[in-house]
Structure formats: structure tokens, C-alpha cells
Amino acid sequence: MIASIRSCLYLVVLLVIVFLTSPSESYECFDPKNPFEPSNLKECSSESDAYSKLFYGSQFRNWNHNNTNATDSNAFELSFVCDPTMSAQTCQKAQNSFVTAGALLSKIFKFPQKITVAAEFADLCKTLGGCDSTGTIIGAAGPSRFFSMTGEDGAIRLYPQALTKLANPTGPVPFDTHDIIASFNSKLAPHFFFPGDKNIQPDQIDFVSVIAHEFLHGLGFLSSWSPALLPTSDVVIPFVIPNGSQVRIRETNFDQFVIKTADGKKLTDYTAALSKAIDGQTITSDAALVASIKKVATDISLTTTTDYVTPKAIGFLPRGKTNIKDAVLLETSLKPYSIGSTGSHVDDATYARSQDWLMTYVDTPGKTYQQMDKDSGAAPDAIVGPGTKAIMESIGFPTADNPNPFVPTIVNESPVLNN
Numbered sequence: 449m450i451a452s453i454r455s456c457l458y459l460v461v462l463l464v465i466v467f468l469t470s471p472s473e474s475y476e477c478f479d480p481k482n483p484f485e486p487s488n489l490k491e492c493s494s495e496s497d498a499y500s501k502l503f504y505g506s507q508f509r510n511w512n513h514n515n516t517n518a519t520d521s522n523a524f525e526l527s528f529v530c531d532p533t534m535s536a537q538t539c540q541k542a543q544n545s546f547v548t549a550g551a552l553l554s555k556i557f558k559f560p561q562k563i564t565v566a567a568e569f570a571d572l573c574k575t576l577g578g579c580d581s582t583g584t585i586i587g588a589a590g591p592s593r594f595f596s597m598t599g600e601d602g603a604i605r606l607y608p609q610a611l612t613k614l615a616n617p618t619g620p621v622p623f624d625t626h627d628i629i630a631s632f633n634s635k636l637a638p639h640f641f642f643p644g645d646k647n648i649q650p651d652q653i654d655f656v657s658v659i660a661h662e663f664l665h666g667l668g669f670l671s672s673w674s675p676a677l678l679p680t681s682d683v684v685i686p687f688v689i690p691n692g693s694q695v696r697i698r699e700t701n702f703d704q705f706v707i708k709t710a711d712g713k714k715l716t717d718y719t720a721a722l723s724k725a726i727d728g729q730t731i732t733s734d735a736a737l738v739a740s741i742k743k744v745a746t747d748i749s750l751t752t753t754t755d756y757v758t759p760k761a762i763g764f765l766p767r768g769k770t771n772i773k774d775a776v777l778l779e780t781s782l783k784p785y786s787i788g789s790t791g792s793h794v795d796d797a798t799y800a801r802s803q804d805w806l807m808t809y810v811d812t813p814g815k816t817y818q819q820m821d822k823d824s825g826a827a828p829d830a831i832v833g834p835g836t837k838a839i840m841e842s843i844g845f846p847t848a849d850n851p852n853p854f855v856p857t858i859v860n861e862s863p864v865l866n867n
């Protein structure tokens with residue numbers, strides 16, 4: 449009797465321990481290495497947080513940063529670290545730009561919760577290099593963490609943390625410290641036009657536009673389709689995520705709406721076929737993985753490697769639309785495929801002078817966002833055009849016109865892979 453009570457107690461203790469430990473282990477989440485490599489994903493862990501993905505991680509961690517809280521008119525809550533070699537005035541201007549960009553986006557999107565951003569204005573020439581005649585890195589922002597969630601079609605896709613929070617999942621979801629990580633180059637300060645500066649110069653780019661653009665990437669304006677296995681393969685496929693000796697093929701929720709404009713075929717169907725064939729296979733070498741993917745690509749007649757270097761071949765068909773003509777064309781004119789530009793922007797040739805100018809991959813020097821809006825016939829301070837708005841609504845952000853977007857369900861157990 450005593451023994452059985454004791455074993456009962458053990459069982460209770462065991463159950464409590466299992467209950468306490470299993471939920472955090474059973475959510476699928478993935479971390480990019482840094483804002484510049486959103487496709488370089490690994491399984492999330494407590495060792496990896498927003499700070500560890502930024503150059504000034506230790507300053508953030510030591511609370512050596514400035515905070516700007518969210519307000520009724522600005523959903524973005526900013527933690528900001530500035531290059532110590534910059535003047536206090538320049539740092540303040542840079543910080544103000546983040547706040548202005550957040551306020552502009554908060555006018556269009558009715559964020560029901562705050563969006564937390566860890567942002568640094570850092571010497572990227574020193575840390576990343578590449579500041580020479582061939583070009584200079586301006587900066588980037590991206591989701592700090594992705595979570596696997598199930599959409600209305602039952603497919604599991606990667607959602608940025610900001611959208612995962614909007615789904616209000618219950619349980620101890622391992623959210624990162626911030627929704628968005630952002631890193632911008634302080635060495636370009638003379639070439640940035642900040643709010644309050646007078647007369648933008650021909651060699652200056654509008655910093656608020658740059659940040660608003662990058663914030664949208666951080667909120668999920670991001671495709672997974674790229675030549676993921678370079679240099680061994682240039683086959684354009686969704687994210688390939690290591691999973692022990694196996695891999696997972698996963699697309700972002702943005703990709704649910706991506707189509708081939710020639711025939712309207714949804715790329716998500718290719719993802720499903722790739723995932724079915726590859727997920728759960730034991731991969732013995734990179735060469736074996738490449739061979740496997742190439743075989744599946746041939747079997748399913750995957751044409752994306754060509755589509756992504758053919759102008760206007762790929763589009764985003766907003767939720768509820770069925771006519772291919774309603775697709776927002778994505779950038780596929782660059783040859784070869786340009787990582788970071790191709791696929792995750794609207795087509796520059798079509799939209800650079802339209803109200804959807806913000807999400808082309810090219811910055812327009814010498815123009816403020818107010819001038820870009822005015823020149824394209826948009827309302828003052830619109831900053832986001834109708835195509836861009838439709839994309840953000842489709843992936844799950846509410847607006848006044850579309851207040852109740854679809855809410856996905858978080859995946860809280862490992863899916864069965866290939867039985």
C-alpha cells in the first residue's frame with residue numbers, strides 16, 4: 449500500500465515534471481543567425497536571443513540601450529543601441545527615424561499588440577566589411593524568431609514572431625526578447641536623410657523609408673524561395689532547415705500566396721511535394737541532399753529556378769483573390785538570383801514609381817518618403833501602397849479595411865515526418 453502510494457507520488461511528480469518541461473520543447477521555433485541571413489536558420493534555443501543576433505549584443509544585454517515605449521499611435525517599442533563614435537545628435541536622429549517609421553506603419557496597420565524591436569546603429573563596415581567601391585551595406589531587419597504554425601489549409605509554415613504573438617497562443621511559448629532585429633550602418637550617416645533635416649541631397653537616402661521597408665521584412669514580408677544550397681546547387685527551393693541528421697523543408701506564411709503568373713500555380717503545392725519527399729529522410733552528406741532535392745525537383749517539374757530569374761514570372765495573389773491579374777508582381781528580374789533582393793520585394797520595373805514604391809529592392813536617392821508618396825499620387829504619409837497593404841493583410845496584419853485576418857494555430861508538438 450505504502451509502496452503503491454509512493455509510486456503514485458512518483459507518477460505525479462513525473463507527470464508534473466513532464467508537464468513543466470515538455471511544452472517549451474514541443475514548440476517548433478527557428479532562429480536566423482542575424483538580420484542579414486534570414487534563411488540561415490537553426491532550431492531556437494535559450495542560448496540564442498535577439499541580442500545574440502546583433503553586433504552590440506552585450507550592450508543590449510547590459511541594458512546599455514535607449515528604450516522608446518509603444519504609444520497609442522505607435523505600436524513599435526524600440527530598444528536602441530548607437531555606435532559610440534557617432535555624435536549624440538546623430539544617434540538621436542537615427543533613433544527618431546525608427547520611431548517615425550513605426551508611427552507611419554501604425555497608421556495603416558491596426559496592430560493589436562506592441563511590436564518589439566531591438567535595433568542597432570552600428571559600424572557595419574568594420575563588422576561586415578564590404579564598404580568599398582562595389583557597394584556598402586545599408587542595413588537589414590528581420591524576424592528575430594520564426595514559429596511553426598498551421599494555416600487554414602492545414603499546412604505548417606514559418607510565421608514571424610510578431611504574427612505568432614497576434615495569434616495569442618496559450619502555454620509557455622518560447623518567445624524571443626524582441627520580435628524584430630534590426631542593424632543599420634552608422635558609417636553611412638552622412639548619406640542618410642533624417643527627419644528634421646533640411647533639403648535631402650542627391651546622394652542621400654531617406655532613412656525613415658529604409659527603416660519602414662525593413663520593418664515590413666521583420667513583420668513577415670519575406671519569401672523562403674531561394675537557391676538554398678549554394679554553391680552546390682542553384683535549384684530555387686524553400687528554406688532547408690537542419691534537423692539532426694535530417695532536414696525540414698519549410699516555407700514562410702508569405703509563400704502561401706505566391707504563384708506563377710503564367711498559369712496561377714501555387715508554389716505552396718511544390719513546397720508540400722518537396723517537404724513530403726525530403727522531410728524525415730536521413731541525409732548522409734551535402735551531396736546526397738543536393739542529389740535528393742534535384743531528383744524531387746525533376747519529379748515534380750519544379751520550374752522555380754527559371755521563374756525566379758524571369759521578369760514578372762512570380763506574383764503574390766492576395767487572400768481572397770482568384771484572378772492572376774490581381775497578383776502583386778514580385779522581383780524576379782535579377783540574373784542570377786540575388787539573395788536578399790529576388791522574391792522578397794515587389795517588381796521594381798512595375799512599382800518603382802507607383803504607390804507601392806516602398807517594397808522595391810532599390811532605394812531612390814534624393815527623395816524623401818513624402819516626395820515619393822506625392823510623386824506617385826498617394827496620400828501624404830501613406831508610405832504603404834495598395835499592393836503592399838494587401839500582402840501584409842494576407843499574411844495576417846489587421847487594417848481598418850480588413851480588421852479580422854485569419855489567425856493560424858501554433859504547432860505544439862513535433863509533426864510526424866514521413867512516418
Ligand SMILES: [Zn+2]
Nearest residue numbers: 661665793809
Ligand atoms: Zn528589402
